[in-house]
Amino acid sequence: xxxxFFFQHYGLTPRDLERYLAAALSAGGDYADLYFEYLSSxxxxxxxxxxxxxxxxxxxxxxxRVVAGERxxxxxxxxxxxxxxxxAARTAALIASxxxxxxxxxxxxxPARSLYPVTLPSVDAEITAKVELVMRGDKAxxxxxxxxxxxxxxxxxxxxxxxxxxxxxxxxxxxQPLARLNVSTIAKGDGSSGRGSxxxxxxxxxxxxxxxxxxxxxxxxxxRQAILQLEAREAPAGEMEVVLGPGWxxxxxxxxxxxxxxxxxxxxxTSAFTGLIGRRVAxxxxxxxxxxxxxxxxxxxxxxxxxxxTQNTVLIENGxxxxxxxxxxxxxxxxxxxxxxxxxxxxxxxxxxxxxxxxMLAGQDDPQDIIRSVKHGIYAVNFGGxxxxxxxxxxxxxxxxxxxxxxxxxxxxIRGATLIGNGPDVLTRVSMVGNDLKLDEGVxxxxxxxxxxxxxxxxxxxKVDRLTVGGTARRDPGGFMQ
Amino acid sequence: MPxxxxxxxxxxxxxxLKEVAVDLVRRAMDGGATAAECVVxxxxxxxxxxxxxxxxxxxxxxxxxxxxRVFFGKRAASTYSSDxxxxxxxxxxxxxxxxxRITSEDPFSGIPDESQLGSVSGDLDLFYExxxxxxxxxxxxxxxxxxxxxxxxDPRIKNSDGGSFDAATGHKVLANSHGFVGEYxxxxxxxxxxxxxxxxxxxxxxxxxxxxARTLQKLESPEQVGKIAxxxxxxxxxxxxxxxxxxxxxxxxxxxxxxxxxIFEGVNGDSVYRGASFLAGKxxxxxxxxxxxxxxxxxxxxxxxxxxxxxxGVPTRRTVVIEKGFLKSYLLNTYTAKKLGLQTTANASRGLxxxxxxxxxxxxxxxGSRTPQExxxxxxxxxxxxxxxxxxxxxxxxxxxxxxxxxxxSGGQLTYPVEExxxxxxxxxxxxxxxxxxxxxxxxxxxxxxxxxxxxxxxxGE
Numbered sequence: 001x002x003x004x005f006f007f008q009h010y011g012l013t014p015r016d017l018e019r020y021l022a023a024a025l026s027a028g029g030d031y032a033d034l035y036f037e038y039l040s041s042x043x044x045x046x047x048x049x050x051x052x053x054x055x056x057x058x059x060x061x062x063x064x065r066v067v068a069g070e071r072x073x074x075x076x077x078x079x080x081x082x083x084x085x086x087x088a089a090r091t092a093a094l095i096a097s098x099x100x101x102x103x104x105x106x107x108x109x110x111p112a113r114s115l116y117p118v119t120l121p122s123v124d125a126e127i128t129a130k131v132e133l134v135m136r137g138d139k140a141x142x143x144x145x146x147x148x149x150x151x152x153x154x155x156x157x158x159x160x161x162x163x164x165x166x167x168x169x170x171x172x173x174x175x176q177p178l179a180r181l182n183v184s185t186i187a188k189g190d191g192s193s194g195r196g197s198x199x200x201x202x203x204x205x206x207x208x209x210x211x212x213x214x215x216x217x218x219x220x221x222x223x224r225q226a227i228l229q230l231e232a233r234e235a236p237a238g239e240m241e242v243v244l245g246p247g248w249x250x251x252x253x254x255x256x257x258x259x260x261x262x263x264x265x266x267x268x269x270t271s272a273f274t275g276l277i278g279r280r281v282a283x284x285x286x287x288x289x290x291x292x293x294x295x296x297x298x299x300x301x302x303x304x305x306x307x308x309x310t311q312n313t314v315l316i317e318n319g320x321x322x323x324x325x326x327x328x329x330x331x332x333x334x335x336x337x338x339x340x341x342x343x344x345x346x347x348x349x350x351x352x353x354x355x356x357x358x359x360m361l362a363g364q365d366d367p368q369d370i371i372r373s374v375k376h377g378i379y380a381v382n383f384g385g386x387x388x389x390x391x392x393x394x395x396x397x398x399x400x401x402x403x404x405x406x407x408x409x410x411x412x413x414i415r416g417a418t419l420i421g422n423g424p425d426v427l428t429r430v431s432m433v434g435n436d437l438k439l440d441e442g443v444x445x446x447x448x449x450x451x452x453x454x455x456x457x458x459x460x461x462x463k464v465d466r467l468t469v470g471g472t473a474r475r476d477p478g479g480f481m482q
Numbered sequence: 483m484p485x486x487x488x489x490x491x492x493x494x495x496x497x498x499l500k501e502v503a504v505d506l507v508r509r510a511m512d513g514g515a516t517a518a519e520c521v522v523x524x525x526x527x528x529x530x531x532x533x534x535x536x537x538x539x540x541x542x543x544x545x546x547x548x549x550x551r552v553f554f555g556k557r558a559a560s561t562y563s564s565d566x567x568x569x570x571x572x573x574x575x576x577x578x579x580x581x582x583r584i585t586s587e588d589p590f591s592g593i594p595d596e597s598q599l600g601s602v603s604g605d606l607d608l609f610y611e612x613x614x615x616x617x618x619x620x621x622x623x624x625x626x627x628x629x630x631x632x633x634x635x636d637p638r639i640k641n642s643d644g645g646s647f648d649a650a651t652g653h654k655v656l657a658n659s660h661g662f663v664g665e666y667x668x669x670x671x672x673x674x675x676x677x678x679x680x681x682x683x684x685x686x687x688x689x690x691x692x693x694x695a696r697t698l699q700k701l702e703s704p705e706q707v708g709k710i711a712x713x714x715x716x717x718x719x720x721x722x723x724x725x726x727x728x729x730x731x732x733x734x735x736x737x738x739x740x741x742x743x744x745i746f747e748g749v750n751g752d753s754v755y756r757g758a759s760f761l762a763g764k765x766x767x768x769x770x771x772x773x774x775x776x777x778x779x780x781x782x783x784x785x786x787x788x789x790x791x792x793x794x795g796v797p798t799r800r801t802v803v804i805e806k807g808f809l810k811s812y813l814l815n816t817y818t819a820k821k822l823g824l825q826t827t828a829n830a831s832r833g834l835x836x837x838x839x840x841x842x843x844x845x846x847x848x849x850g851s852r853t854p855q856e857x858x859x860x861x862x863x864x865x866x867x868x869x870x871x872x873x874x875x876x877x878x879x880x881x882x883x884x885x886x887x888x889x890x891x892s893g894g895q896l897t898y899p900v901e902e903x904x905x906x907x908x909x910x911x912x913x914x915x916x917x918x919x920x921x922x923x924x925x926x927x928x929x930x931x932x933x934x935x936x937x938x939x940x941x942x943g944e
Contacts, residue, residue, distance in 0.1 A: 043836065047756075050586035055835040056577050057562035058570070059547065070533075074541040078564040088543065094618070095540050127584055150756045186758050186878055195758075195878040229879060237906060237942035238726040268533070270643055270678055272686065350539060387872045387885070391678055391688035392721075394902050396872035396885035418874040418883040418904050420942075468723075470874070470883040470904025470942040 004173050005161040006036050010080045014107065017165045019082075020064070021103040023089035025167055028098030029068040031328070032089075033166040035305060036062045036080070037347040040123050041158035046134040048150075049142075054127075063347035064089045067329060068096035074350050107171030110309060113302045115295045116203035122157040122179045125206040130155050137183045137215035144223035147230065150186040151222075153215065155179075157206075164307035172307030177203050178298065178454060180442065183219045187226035194229025196222040197400075200441030202298045213441065225382065225401055228413050235402065235417035235471025241377030242419065242467040243370055243405060246438035248383055250459035253288055254358050254446065255386035255395040256423040257281070261315055261323070262341075262353040262448075263330035265390050272393030272424050273321065281321045282427030285363050288316040290325055292340060292356030298442040299357035299456035306342035306351050313339045315358075316427070327353045345451040355446060359458030363433025367461040370432045372408040378469055379403045379410050380419070393423040396470075418470040426464060434461030499524060500665060502548060502566065503657035506575060510552045511659055513579045517553040517593050519658040521793070521834065522546065526651050528614065532625040533644035534633075540622075549834030552578045556587040562834035590820040593794060596660040598816075598826065600797045601790040607783040609667040610697035613649040621647050624673060624704050631708025632677035638719065639712055643676035643688060645704070654789075662795040669696050670786075673704055675711035679719055687718035689869075694926055696784055714868070717889065721899035724890060724943040730864040731905060731939045732857055732891065735922055737867050738931035742847050744909055745776060746929065747877050749803055749811070750840045751818025751829075760880040760910050761809060769809045770913035773850060776804035778813055780828060780843025787844040787928030794830040798843055801827045807914075815840050847931040850919035854933040857918045859894040865941050866891050867905060880909040883942075904942035912936055 006012045017034065024032035038060040045053040061078040062085055073095025075088040122130075137153030157179035164172045182199030198221035200213050209215065244252060257273070265271035273281070282288070292310025294300050301310045306328050314322045326334070327342030330353055343354035371379060379402060386397030398418045403410045439458035446455045503520040510518035524546035531539045548571070549562035559581035563574040616624070629645030648671065655665040674692035681687075691711035693702035733741060745761070753759035761769060770776075780798025782788050791797050794816055802810045812822065815830035815838050831841025858866060871885030883906040889896040920933030 045836075046586075050588050051584065052586065052588055052591070053558075053560075053837045054581045054585045055560040055562070056581060057549070057835050058574070059562075059564040061545065061564065071537050072539045074539065074543075076543045076545070078545045078547070091542050095537070127581065131584055150758060152756075186756065188757065193757075193760075193878045195876060235883070235906075237904070237940050239944055268643070269641055270686070270688065348543070348545065350541065385873060389688065389869075389871060391686045392718075392901065394871060394885065394887070396874070396904075398872055398874040398883065400876075415879065416874060416876050416881045416883060417906065418872050418885055420871070420885040420902055420904055422902060468902060468904060468942055468944075470885070470906045470940075472883075472906045472908075472940045 004163055005038065006163045016082065018103060018105065020085050020089050021165065021167045023086050024064055024066050024093050025101040025103055026090065027093045027096045028101050029066045029096035031067045031167055032103065033065050033164060033170065033306065034062060035347055036163040038161040039158060041156065042123055042130065043154065043156040044130055044134050045152065045154040046138045047152045049138055051131055051134065061347040062088065064092045065350060066092045066095050070333060071095050072350060076347050103167035104169040106169065107165055108169045109171045113309060115293060115300050115302055116177055118177050118205040120205060121159045121177045122206040123159040129206055133181055133209050133215050137181065137219045140216040140219035141183050141185050141223045144220060145227050147187045147189055147227060148185050148223050149188045151183065153183045155181050162305065164305065166307060170307040172303040174302045176301065179204055179206065181209050181215060181218055183215070183222040185222045185226040187230055189230035192230045194226040196225030198222040198225065199443050202296045202442040203300060204296050228401065232413045232415045234473040235414040236378065236469055236473050237471040239466050239468050241374045242464045242469065243374060243377060243379045244459060244462050245379065245381030246434065246436045246459060246461050248440040248457065249380060250359050250440065250457035251383050251386050251397050253360055253459060254355060254455065254457050255388040255397055256421060256426050257288060257315065258290070258355045258358045259388050260390045260393065260423050261325055263324040263326035263334060264353050266324050267330050267334050271390045276321050276424065279321055280319050281424055282316050282319040283430045284319040285433040286316055286319050286427050286430050287361040288358070289314050289361065290341070290355050290358045294357050297357050297439070297456050298444065298454045299355065301356065304340045304342045305344045308338050308340040308342060310340040310356055325353045325355060327351055343453050345453060349451050352449065354448065354453050355455050357439065357456035357458065359437065359439060360433070360460060362435050362437035362460045365432045365434050367434040367436050370434055370461050370463050371405060371410060373432065373463065374405040375407060377405045378414065379405050388423060394420065395423050396420045414471065420468045420470060426467065429465040430462050431465050432463040436460045499655045500663060503655045504663060506550055506571065507657050507659050509575055510550060510579070513575065514554070515552040515579065516555055517659045519551045519593055520548065521832065522548045522655040523834065524653045528621070529646065529648040530622050530625050531644045531646045532622060532629055534642060535626060537622055538644060547834050550575060550578050552582050553592060554582045556589060556591050557582050557585045558591050558837065559585055560835050590817055593658050593660065594796050594816045594826065599660060599662040599795045601664050602781050602797050606781065606788050606790060608696060608788055610669045612698045613651065613669045613671040615698065627704035628673055628675040628708040631705040632675045632712040635709055635712035636716055638679045638681065638716060639677045640680045641678040643678065645675045645708065648672045656795050658795055664791050664795060666790050671695055671698055671701060673701055673707050675708040677712050677715045679715045681719045687715055687721070689715040689718060718887065718899045721887060721901035723902050724900050724941065726942050726944065728938065728940050730861050730935055730937050731941065732861065732864065732866045732933060732935045734866065734868050735924065735931055735933055737870050738934045739929050740870055742931040743929055744875055744877070745913065746813070746842055746845055749813050751812050751814035751822060752840055753877060754812050755818055755821040759877050764809050765812065767809055768807050770804055770807040771916045772807045773919050774804050774807050774913065774916055775848040777848060778803055778829070778843050778845045782844045785844040786925060787842050792828040792830040793832040793838050796826055796828040796830065798828045813840055842928050844925065845929045846923060847919065849921045849923040849932040851921055852918060854920045854922055857920055857933060857935050858891055858896060861891045861894060864891040865900065866896055875909065882907050882909050882912065905939050906942060907939040911938060
């Protein structure tokens with residue numbers, strides 16, 4: 001415990017932590033915790049073949065939370081001196097109104113996992129190596145096709161040191177690396193334009209981009225997408241069969257079911273999934289999990305931002321709703337287990353239930369058979385982002401690369417279109433699930449109540465029998481009219 | 483060099499932050515930089531959420547941070563820190579000076595010319611200490627009253643995501659190596675209610691309403707906010723899908739604002755010089771229908787997008803973006819202006835790190851003369867959109883497709899609610915097809931639009 005980053009850099013002692021927690025509970029309350037964060041980050045961007053922007057930064061602070069019943073008091077400080085932390089603790093304490101409560105004396109540290117054991121965090125690696133990555137990304141995208149006219153390659157990394165201590169004896173610390181490389185392209189053809197974007201990374205060291213996923217890989221993918229759009233036809237409009245390709249299209253799960261299963265919404269009975277545990281919400285081919293324990297993944301965490309170890313939680317098993325995703329507050333108020341999903345954007349934010357890596361397990365179907373089974377529909381393989389209204393269950397996700405399927409064959413590429421459906425029943429219409437589960441490349445960022453956190457998604461190829469596609473072309477009984 | 487006058491507030495602290503900024507610029511120049519810029523931001527926030535009559539969260543805090551941008555000739559880099567200790571600031575400056583050695587020579591990089599710097603004179607009416615003047619109990623009471631008004635409106639409002647009251651103040655200091663030093667303070671407060679209604683089948687709908695102002699004096703009453711939130715929620719109950727069709731679509735002011743933002747993104751100099759915008763190269767051309775006039779004005783007193791100078795120290799101004807449908811100006815900062823051979827429009831916007839981007843002043847579509855009711859009355863069959871879901875707009879291709887919900891228009895009247903539908907078209911055509919503009923312009927943020935009607939869109943449903 002004495003080796004912690006914050007003990008070394010800020011002269012904190014276990015005695016200080018106990019003192020701050022006592023101040024937080026000075027007006028009573030059920031629970032208090034302290035979240036110390038020290039975040040260093042780098043970002044680089046190459047545009048028009050030039051490294052136009054390079055920046056580095058450091059932010060540090062401590063957030064203090066006091067919980068009394070369903071009430072939460074919160075205060076933070078970016079000045080880690082005892083006087084300022086005590087002031088914040090007393091501010092947060094105002095949520096409660098009663099006699100002071102004694103926090104547990106002494107902390108218990110749970111056995112630590114090591115899902116991202118990088119020896120040299122990328123944020124400390126040579127900047128010249130990062131410059132090489134973005135320059136290579138730029139060059140490879142331009143070399144792909146002369147119709148690629150604009151390229152932007154960017155690289156960003158961070159290292160987040162956290163320390164969480166709670167009045168129940170919780171003690172957890174972690175060092176969380178995160179890196180991402182991205183290439184975006186613009187193609188110009190005869191009177192048409194196209195846009196492409198590809199990127200990836202995770203809680204990885206810099207060598208990841210020199211070995212597993214190179215700048216050339218992302219550049220080629222971004223350039224291919226932009227060129228493809230030059231030929232794209234109008235997208236159809238209306239309900240039809242939709243085949244989703246493997247990987248990033250798993251954003252469907254994130255929007256359609258993931259958010260609706262976050263425990264805070266269900267505790268407040270404001271989710272379209274409220275009261276549906278044990279009920280069928282998907283076809284029996286669907287099993288969906290949220291797994292925070294995958295090594296190196298963008299959405300993974302050794303411990304969540306409340307100090308609880310993350311886990312692999314089954315959300316839907318063979319179509320039946322099994323679990324919600326919870327944090328400390330919801331698990332206590334709902335009398336259910338804490339699934340280790342309490343997350344926050346930074347020390348300035350109150351933690352709440354959030355997803356980690358959310359994906360559907362592989363099924364039995366051959367992806368080729370899935371496409372062959374469709375008479376008229378679309379095959380969507382890349383998406384921008386999505387959004388959900390958790391109360392009425394309606395969700396959207398926007399296809400950025402999609403094709404028509406005509407008589408069992410993938411034919412023409414189509415323009416970008418939004419797909420819209422209803423969360424609690426869209427998965428009941430999943431009639432085929434492929435054997436080709438894939439996780440995304442490591443680009444997802446999820447926003448909720450103004451807080452952004454990195455997440456992962458994944459899905460095998462699946463067929464949804466009926467989903468509304470928001471294109472512009474009207475559908476004719478025999479096919480699509482342009 | 484003009485300096486903005488000190489506004490009310492903690493004189494001691496302000497002086498400190500200005501000294502920090504000026505000192506960092508001087509030390510950057512001493513360290514060999516050929517130009518330097520420093521921004522210091524400080525803010526306080528308070529928020530409370532009351533749900534079903536009980537306080538759910540109370541949050542109160544403040545923070546400050548500093549960022550520097552340094553140039554070695556035509557190379558630039560930036561760093562930031564939340565650590566104001568001597569060592570923290572030294573380290574920040576040192577890494578900026580080191581980082582600037584690895585970036586590329588960019589012939590267009592640099593801070594504005596000395597002659598361009600300055601500040602709008604006079605009080606822009608942006609800062610009121612009264613946003614923090616309410617005692618704690620009364621702030622909670624504000625939030626509670628907004629929620630209660632919503633819950634009391636109708637028995638079908640059975641649940642709630644709460645009522646909230648938020649307040650914040652911000653203080654910004656900017657200094658650069660041409661001797662510019664400026665600062666301003668802004669305040670903000672808001673009140674919101676998010677009721678949930680349930681119909682006899684158990685289906686739920688949620689909607690919201692809010693009021694936002696720079697002073698408590700201009701905030702709408704909690705009762706008003708709660709009541710409108712309830713009405714907006716209730717009218718969604720029983721929503722259904724509709725058949726796929728091409729019909730006139732009317733967008734309420736909140737969703738019309740998000741359409742107007744696409745023009746902003748389209749005239750953003752950064753997209754324009756890269757050819758990443760459907761409006762690139764269209765200066766002087768007809769890009770919208772005759773009735774469309776779009777203005778950006780960073781000098782409106784009390785405006786949510788107002789400030790005396792932009793993020794590079796250039797005085798804000800009024801820019802006509804679209805006049806009678808013709809594209810008159812892009813919105814630019816110093817860098818993008820140089821790239822395009824134009825002058826900055828004082829729309830530089832920056833956080834603590836990185837190169838300045840482009841942000842709106844008060845950016846709006848000028849209102850027309852007809853009421854929203856009159857616009858709807860002219861439509862036999864159509865869609866009235868009150869909410870968008872998702873962000874399906876591609877500025878490069880113009881492809882536009884978004885999830886939507888709202889009310890169906892039949893015989894010139896709003897009839898039943900609709901949901902789980904899409905609205906699709908192409909941005910290149912959409913602005914040319916704005917056939918009506920309402921008289922109901924109201925600022926609830928830096929970007930604002932009245933009600934608009936657009937023809938030729940595809941509504942995707944069954």
